[in-house]
Amino acid sequence: MHEAWTMTDRKDGPGDDTSIVTKTRPKTQRPPLYKVLLLNDDYTPMEFVVHVLERFFGLSHAQAFEIMLTVHKKGLAVVGVFSFEVAETKVAQVMDFARRHQHPLQCTMEKE
Numbered sequence: 001m002h003e004a005w006t007m008t009d010r011k012d013g014p015g016d017d018t019s020i021v022t023k024t025r026p027k028t029q030r031p032p033l034y035k036v037l038l039l040n041d042d043y044t045p046m047e048f049v050v051h052v053l054e055r056f057f058g059l060s061h062a063q064a065f066e067i068m069l070t071v072h073k074k075g076l077a078v079v080g081v082f083s084f085e086v087a088e089t090k091v092a093q094v095m096d097f098a099r100r101h102q103h104p105l106q107c108t109m110e111k112e
């Protein structure tokens with residue numbers, strides 16, 4: 001004869017949750033970042049450096065002056081951290097602008 005089968009016969013019936021919760025950690029790849037560095041020299045005018053920092057790095061006059069003074073005193077400073085392409089563009093813009101104005105200002109980049 002047919003035997004009735006109800007939920008109450010189940011070992012993991014209602015109220016008895018045996019499901020497993022797993023956490024996945026997707027391996028996301030962040031692009032490497034590059035520091036753009038400004039180097040000190042004895043000839044480039046301070047006002048020119050401040051102008052470069054305002055123009056190409058979007059810094060306020062106060063921020064630009066502060067970084068310029070750090071470079072002047074310490075020899076170099078990190079101006080910003082960017083993706084490879086943006087860092088490369090900033091360095092090229094600064095080097096080109098300095099060369100056109102016949103100042104020896106040097107700007108480089110290095111992997112963070």
Ligand code: TYC
Pocket residue numbers: 038039040041042043044045046049068069071072105106
């Ligand atoms: N040392 C320069 C001067 O006395 C000023 C200067 C600051 C030059 C920062 C370059 O990246 C620099 N006129």
